[in-house]
Amino acid sequence: MRQVIGAEWAKLWSVRSTRWCLAGLTALMVLSALALGGATATDLMREGVRSARFAVSEPVVSATTFAQFALVALAMLVITSEYASGSIRSTLQATPIRGRMLAAKALVVLPVMFAAGVLSGALATAAGYVVLSLDTFGGHAALPLGEVTLDLLRVGVFFALVAVMTLGVGTAMRSAAGTLTVVFMLLMGLPLMLLMAGGPAAVEVSLRMPLFAGLAFMESTDNMTGGPIPYPAGEGLAWLLVWTAAALAAGYAVLRGRDA
Numbered sequence: 001m002r003q004v005i006g007a008e009w010a011k012l013w014s015v016r017s018t019r020w021c022l023a024g025l026t027a028l029m030v031l032s033a034l035a036l037g038g039a040t041a042t043d044l045m046r047e048g049v050r051s052a053r054f055a056v057s058e059p060v061v062s063a064t065t066f067a068q069f070a071l072v073a074l075a076m077l078v079i080t081s082e083y084a085s086g087s088i089r090s091t092l093q094a095t096p097i098r099g100r101m102l103a104a105k106a107l108v109v110l111p112v113m114f115a116a117g118v119l120s121g122a123l124a125t126a127a128g129y130v131v132l133s134l135d136t137f138g139g140h141a142a143l144p145l146g147e148v149t150l151d152l153l154r155v156g157v158f159f160a161l162v163a164v165m166t167l168g169v170g171t172a173m174r175s176a177a178g179t180l181t182v183v184f185m186l187l188m189g190l191p192l193m194l195l196m197a198g199g200p201a202a203v204e205v206s207l208r209m210p211l212f213a214g215l216a217f218m219e220s221t222d223n224m225t226g227g228p229i230p231y232p233a234g235e236g237l238a239w240l241l242v243w244t245a246a247a248l249a250a251g252y253a254v255l256r257g258r259d260a
Contacts, residue, residue: 004095004104012078012108021074026120028070032063033124037132055144056128057151060121061218064155065211067120068162068187071113075163076179078105079170079251098255102171106248109167110160117159121152154218154233158240162187162210165244171251186243187211207231213239 012018037059082088095101129143169186170179187210194206206212207229216229216236229236 001100001104004100005107007094008104008108012112015077015081017077017081018074021070021077022116022120025067025070025074025116026123028067029060029063029120029124030127032066033060033128034131036062037128041132055142055147055151056132057121057125057148059128060124061151061155061215063124064117064158064214064218068159069184071116071159071163072166072180072183072187075109075113075166076170076176076183078109078167080174080176080179083174084176099252102167102248102252102255106164106167109163113163114156114160117156118152121155125152151218157237158214158218161240161244162214165210165247168244168247168249168251172247172254174254208239210240210243213237213243 037056040059079088082091091101092098095104125143125148165186166179166183169182170176173179173182191206191209191211194202194209197203207216212229213236216231217233217240218236219233
């Protein structure tokens with residue numbers, strides 16, 4: 001298994017798309033966090049609230065809504081690029097136990113995306129603190145180290161699980177276009193449609209889908225529902241794990257049942 005993981009690690013870092021996607025992820029995190037943090041600070045200034053301060057990592061957590069798609073692109077390419085190039089045949093010849101190959105990819109994707117989430121979040125937090133501490137924004141930004149550290153770790157876990165979920169969907173779909181469509185619908189399309197439907201059952205289902213489950217896990221109150229997710233962080237993590245496991249199971253079923 002160690003050799004299989006080593007091979008997958010080498011493949012991940014041997015292509016330029018990995019570095020470009022990680023750079024895009026970092027840029028999206030920083031710019032989105034600055035925009036969201038600036039909007040919060042401006043609202044506080046407009047309302048004349050001088051004493052209120054917010055942790056600068058809060059807009060970073062909200063920025064994951066936008067930045068996650070750079071991460072999805074990278075996780076998707078881990079498997080779909082092999083189907084597009086035909087190299088999946090060589091991969092399966094080298095690792096004929098297909099579940100082992102998929103597990104190796106997941107074990108490579110998981111720590112890389114966790115680290116990418118933590119590091120990009122840290123850069124966004126640092127940039128946000130420097131900018132939002134200026135008098136222009138009223139000096140409302142705060143940097144409580146305990147809260148910031150916990151927020152960054154949660155961002156890393158969220159990104160890691162979304163990436164592994166994308167890997168599972170990509171293994172099932174086998175194409176970049178199909179994978180991107182399905183993952184976008186899971187993360188944004190279906191939750192928004194269900195929310196707009198407005199029925200109690202539709203709203204409850206929407207709030208258990210990956211995006212809102214992730215926001216609940218990260219304890220974000222800045223989301224498309226207009227308020228906090230109505231269940232605890234632990235339940236949000238549980239729903240994320242369920243969606244990730246379901247995607248991997250679907251990918252494994254297709255991988256095992258169809259020829260490359």
